[in-house]
Amino acid sequence: MVKRRRRRRQKLPQDPVEVSIESLSQDGKGVAHIEGKTVFIDGVLPGEQVTFIYTAKRRSHDEGSVHEVLQASDERVEAQCAYFSICGGCNLQHLSSEAQIKYKQQSMLDALKHIGHVEPMEVFAPIMGEQWGYRRKARLGVRHVLKKGRVLVGFREKQGGFLADIKSCEVLHPSVGKNLQAFQDLIYTMDAREQMPQIEVAVGDEATALIVRHLEPLSVGDQEKWKAFAKEYQYQLYFQPKGPDTVHLVYPDKAELFYQHPEFKTKVLFGPQDFFQVNNSINRQMVPRAVALLQLSGTEHVLDLFCGLGNFTLPIARHAAQVTGVEGDDIMVARARATAQANHIANSTYYSCNLMGDLKAEPWLKQKYDCILLDPPRSGAKEVIEHFGKLKAKRIVYVSCHPATLARDADTLVNQHGYRLLGAGIMDMFPHTAHVESIAVFEL
Numbered sequence: 001m002v003k004r005r006r007r008r009r010q011k012l013p014q015d016p017v018e019v020s021i022e023s024l025s026q027d028g029k030g031v032a033h034i035e036g037k038t039v040f041i042d043g044v045l046p047g048e049q050v051t052f053i054y055t056a057k058r059r060s061h062d063e064g065s066v067h068e069v070l071q072a073s074d075e076r077v078e079a080q081c082a083y084f085s086i087c088g089g090c091n092l093q094h095l096s097s098e099a100q101i102k103y104k105q106q107s108m109l110d111a112l113k114h115i116g117h118v119e120p121m122e123v124f125a126p127i128m129g130e131q132w133g134y135r136r137k138a139r140l141g142v143r144h145v146l147k148k149g150r151v152l153v154g155f156r157e158k159q160g161g162f163l164a165d166i167k168s169c170e171v172l173h174p175s176v177g178k179n180l181q182a183f184q185d186l187i188y189t190m191d192a193r194e195q196m197p198q199i200e201v202a203v204g205d206e207a208t209a210l211i212v213r214h215l216e217p218l219s220v221g222d223q224e225k226w227k228a229f230a231k232e233y234q235y236q237l238y239f240q241p242k243g244p245d246t247v248h249l250v251y252p253d254k255a256e257l258f259y260q261h262p263e264f265k266t267k268v269l270f271g272p273q274d275f276f277q278v279n280n281s282i283n284r285q286m287v288p289r290a291v292a293l294l295q296l297s298g299t300e301h302v303l304d305l306f307c308g309l310g311n312f313t314l315p316i317a318r319h320a321a322q323v324t325g326v327e328g329d330d331i332m333v334a335r336a337r338a339t340a341q342a343n344h345i346a347n348s349t350y351y352s353c354n355l356m357g358d359l360k361a362e363p364w365l366k367q368k369y370d371c372i373l374l375d376p377p378r379s380g381a382k383e384v385i386e387h388f389g390k391l392k393a394k395r396i397v398y399v400s401c402h403p404a405t406l407a408r409d410a411d412t413l414v415n416q417h418g419y420r421l422l423g424a425g426i427m428d429m430f431p432h433t434a435h436v437e438s439i440a441v442f443e444l
Contacts, residue, residue, distance in 0.1 A: 016051035016067040024103055026403075028091045028434030029063075039064055042158055043085070045073040045095060055159050065159060075099040080132065080170050087164040089155035090171055090432040097431065101126050104426045104436045108403045112424065116407035118414045120440065124425025127289065127439075129281030131431045133174045136203035137278045140176075140183075144193045151187040153180050153199065171432060175208040176201050179233060186229050190222045200240075202272040204257035205280070209236040209272035211247055227251045238272055247273060263288055264315035269339045274332060275308055279429045286399070286427050286439065287315050290373060293397045293423075293441040296320050300370035303393070305355060305384060310336040312373050312399075313348055320371075323348040324364050328355055355384050371395045380405025382412070389417045396442040401429075403436050413442050420444075 021030040021044045030044035041052045043066035050071075052064035069076070079085075079093035092100055105126060112118050141163045144151045152163040167184070169177035187193050192214055200211035212226060218239070227250065230237035236255040240247045249255055258269050259280060264287070270276050277283040290312055294302065296319040304313045307325030309332055317323045317340070325348060327333050333352045340348045351364050356379070359365055365387055372393045374381050378401055388396070396419065400406035413419040424440035 012054045012057060014053075016053055017064075018049070018051045018070070021046055021048045021050060024434075026107060026434065028103075030066075034062075037062060041066060042091065043094060044069070045076055047073045048076070082168075083164060083166040086157055087155055087166050087169075088158040089164075089169060090430075091158070092434060093432045097128075097131060100431065101128065101426070101428060104428065104434075107436050108406070108424060108426055108438045111403035111407040112410060112421070114407075115404055116409075116411040116414070118407075118410050118421050120421045120424040122423035124289075124423050124439070126425055127282055127285045127427040129279060129285065129428065132170050133172065133177060134279045134281065134431065135171045135177075136173050136201075136280060137276065138172060138176070138201045140180075140199045140201065142187060142196045142198055144188070151184045151193055153183045153187065172201070173203045173208070175203060175233075175235075182229075182233070186225060190225060191219045192216055192222050200272065202257060202270070202274075202276075204270070205259045207236055207255070207257055208234070209238060209255065209257055211238040211240050211272050213240045217241065223250070236272070244273060259283070261287055261315050264291075264318050266314040266318070266343050266345075267339075268309050268311060268314065269335060269342065270309050271331075271335070274335065277311060277429070282427055282429050282437075283311070286429075287312060289439060290397050290399060291315055291319060293439070294319075294371045294373065294395055296371070301368065303364070303367075303369040303372045303391075305372065305374040305381065306376045307336060307350070308332050308375070310339050310348070310350075312375065313350075314340060314343055314345055316373065317345045317348045321347065324367065324369070325350045326353050326355065326364055327351075328353060355381070357383065359384060359387060365391070369393045371397070373397045373399070375399040376405070378402040378405060380409050382409060385409050385412050385417075388413065392444060394444050398440045398442065400438045400440065401435070403438065406438060406440060410440065410442075418444060 019032040023031045023046050025031050029040040032039045038061040041064040044050050050069050051067040053067050054064050056063040075096050077096045084093045142153050143163045154166045157164045167181040195215040198213040202209045230251045237251040238247050239250050258267050260267050300320045301322045302316050302320045304325045307313045307327045313323050313325040330352050333350050337350050419442040422441045422443050427437045429437035
């Protein structure tokens with residue numbers, strides 16, 4: 001039997017250390033160097049002189065949190081949220097909105113150049129929208145803290161795994177973000193306050209849904225409290241006693257969530273567990289840009305990969321001869337089909353397929369497409385892009401939520417399949433965070 005050596009926890013220096021901040025990392029932390037070792041520091045900006053406190057020491061790098069800003073950047077602003085210093089929900093409120101856009105655009109361009117070995121012929125104007133109250137999808141942690149004599153509801157702290165002690169959230173949709181204190185007060189009165197780990201939030205154009213996770217059956221009294229709360233704040237209320245398949249509607253008797261694309265006269269139906277774009281104002285600009293970049297004349301057959309609920313599929317169908325949507329989640333595919341029918345869209349077809357798996361036998365890959373749109377997860381679209389050389393679509397529009405995988409896939413499209421990167425630009429889907437959403441168009 002091989003005995004493993006216990007790694008001795010390194011004692012952290014307690015005194016503040018002065019340092020100059022050189023740049024921002026991909027996750028929005030300040031980068032500095034001390035005796036040649038990289039330190040990532042939360043809450044600072046490039047060009048600033050600060051003192052910081054060590055929060056972690058590792059072999060490859062160290063981590064810290066700002067203690068005092070001795071010389072501030074011209075791009076520093078006062079955070080709007082009173083809980084910015086402790087809450088990990090967003091990490092760039094101290095950087096001006098204009099500077100955030102520049103930072104995100106540069107992150108995308110740097111990734112394309114250094115990882116993808118490509119540069120766009122045009123950099124699109126950034127898509128920007130609501131800066132506050134934009135977030136329509138979230139999972140909020142719940143915890144009864146005996147020492148505080150209250151219940152916490154919200155996001156985790158920046159340092160460590162504890163829930164942040166907050167009473168409101170500036171980036172959450174106001175139907176929830178302004179009411180966190182009410183959630184906390186309600187749960188504190190419940191019999192099951194120790195057995196409620198999470199509340200999931202989903203906000204449509206006309207309604208807000210809550211999924212309340214509970215580890216033990218709720219008493220009749222607790223159930224009635226939640227129903228009264230949902231009625232008072234006009235929430236659609238769901239309970240989840242076990243896994244995702246146990247989610248069920250509690251109040252009202254019937255409920256519907258949807259968002260609309262007025263420009264395309266489409267209404268997209270979704271469930272409270274479904275993935276959808278969290279920032280409605282950005283989504284309403286992003287979809288028209290994607291459709292415009294496809295340059296559709298009405299005769300094209302378009303392939304929409306990672307199509308989800310049909311966020312792009314349905315608007316594309318208004319301007320193309322035929323659209324084929326492919327998605328890995330059976331429930332989402334079924335909902336996309338139903339939504340197409342509800343919108344009287346007959347020129348779209350859908351396939352359920354794991355786009356990260358073996359695709360050689362897939363029937364939809366044997367068809368001919370004029371254009372392709374893809375909106376993959378953070379891991380990108382490596383597996384399916386390997387087949388693009390055979391499809392030879394004239395135009396590809398790639399919507400990305402991670403610059404590094406966009407760059408990797410752009411490398412394949414340009415340097416292996418012969419496409420040109422005509423243009424790329426960022427979309428500020430998550431203001432005040434380091435998250436970078438972007439859109440790129442390729443032409444053969």
